[in-house]
């Protein structure tokens with residue numbers, strides 16, 4: 001806490017180009033890229049431990065190393081829990097979480113909190129951009145009224161825009177700099193101001209006619225993935241029953257040079273985007289009095305996948321006259337996505353809980369997750385997965401982290417249920 005307090009005192013009078021609100025998977029890489037291009041940037045976050053850690057050069061997201069954060073700090077970046085920092089910036093970008101509430105509807109409390117903080121420090125000419133994924137209308141109907149409350153008017157006293165966050169954690173090819181940035185403002189001046197800001201550190205800015213179009217473009221992208229993943233998940237279930245190798249089918253269809261994009265089945269959808277964002281859209285559509293059937297269907301199908309994987313585990317063991325109870329089962333890879341340490345909303349948790357509930361002698365390995373909370377108990381990642389796979393009656397391959405030696409795995413395992421379609425061999429069964 002002292003660390004940020006000191007920064008606060010040192011820089012109290014300096015202007016900043018940008019304050020990023022919410023220093024997580026989205027906000028930190030954004031701040032990093034802006035700093036690399038020479039902008040003066042600070043971060044505001046409610047999490048005091050995270051703030052202190054960042055100022056001491058310790059990263060909290062996969063895409064940035066400690067060295068990256070130290071480099072940012074050396075270039076003048078600082079994080080703070082003191083909201084008055086917002087008042088020192090020409091632009092403020094909101095990158096706070098947008099989860100679901102208990103009724104699976106949008107939980108905008110972090111966006112509201114961040115907007116209220118901005119309203120307390122908003123100054124003339126300041127640009128505010130919302131990046132958090134949300135339903136169309138949030139910027140206009142939720143954020144704008146709070147900022148205009150004291151008689152200020154957008155386009156005259158300040159600028160307001162939406163620009164969807166499109167980061168793909170763990171993707172070495174595409175990051176903040178080279179993913180085109182869509183921006184849509186409440187008015188032309190706001191679109192211009194936001195385009196100017198991003199144009200300083202992002203290669204390509206795509207202007208759209210308004211905030212709603214910008215909000216919806218992100219939801220179209222995620223819904224498109226969501227629906228297509230559900231499509232292949234549903235196909236995986238009946239292809240198995242029909243005796244068709246769907247992985248081979250996708251490989252074949254993928255050779256068509258146009259009109260087809262390959263999606264692959266898996267143990268369910270996870271993370272902070274695919275299982276959550278389309279709910280924001282279906283919530284909004286439902287308010288019109290009718291459902292968004294594609295999204296709801298996709299949700300239903302993908303939500304079935306963890307139990308389907310458990311069924312396949314049971315069948316696999318059954319063939320060998322093994323009960324689940326007391327049998328050693330090894331889960332490989334528990335994160336929702338390959339090569340990152342993020343297990344938010346991972347469907348693997350449901351699989352693990354079911355197997356534990358059935359009395360399985362459950363083990364897991366993940367190079368990124370040392371300890372795993374499952375149904376009230378804490379499991380620890382086994383040290384040597386190749387050894388463990390030779391001892392388990394069944395290895396369930398759930399996430400294809402690059403660290404896994406697939407040939408060796410297929411050879412060492414007693415039996416594998418490969419939910420990623422990556423292995424072959426006499427003891428390998430594909431999802």
Ligand SMILES: NC(=O)c1ccc[n+]([C@@H]2O[C@H](COP(=O)([O-])OP(=O)(O)OC[C@H]3O[C@@H](n4cnc5c(N)ncnc54)[C@H](O)[C@@H]3O)[C@@H](O)[C@H]2O)c1
Nearest residue numbers: 022023024025026045046047096097098110113114132133
């Ligand atoms: N992670 C991704 O891959 C990804 C990709 C695309 C879009 N998004 C979207 O981006 C948004 C942010 O996601 P994230 O993954 O970066 O979240 P995160 O949980 O990694 O980080 C969010 C940060 O915001 C802070 N915060 C919460 N409320 C705050 C407030 N009122 N004021 C200041 N700070 C506050 C939290 O302490 C946390 O540090 C979400 O809308 C998400 O859907 C995420």
